[in-house]
Amino acid sequence: MKISEKAQALLAKYKKFQKLDIFLLLLAAASFVFLRNYVLAAAILIFTFVLESKVYICPHCKKAFDCRRKIMEDTCCPHCKKYIFKGLD
Numbered sequence: 868m869k870i871s872e873k874a875q876a877l878l879a880k881y882k883k884f885q886k887l888d889i890f891l892l893l894l895a896a897a898s899f900v901f902l903r904n905y906v907l908a909a910a911i912l913i914f915t916f917v918l919e920s921k922v923y924i925c926p927h928c929k930k931a932f933d934c935r936r937k938i939m940e941d942t943c944c945p946h947c948k949k950y951i952f953k954g955l956d
């Protein structure tokens with residue numbers, strides 16, 4: 868599927884965020900397991916979820932969707948069923 872430059876930038880942003888998300892979850896797990904710092908782990912988790920709900924939103928209906936699902940050029944929004952990266956121009 869051919870997508871616009873704007874859509875490609877959005878896809879790149881989502882993919883970058885997916886890596887950041889994994890990193891943050893590992894960080895939370897590490898502070899829980901190694902530092903025994905539950906407050907820090909909880910703080911990182913909350914920060915991650917807030918970030919998810921800000922970054923991972925459908926450009927059509929503005930609803931947040933699960934950032935841990937696989938995302939590709941032809942991925943549809945689970946809420947409005949539109950192609951996320953189509954019709955952005």
Ligand SMILES: [Zn+2]
Binds near residue numbers: 930944945
């Ligand atoms: Zn949507």
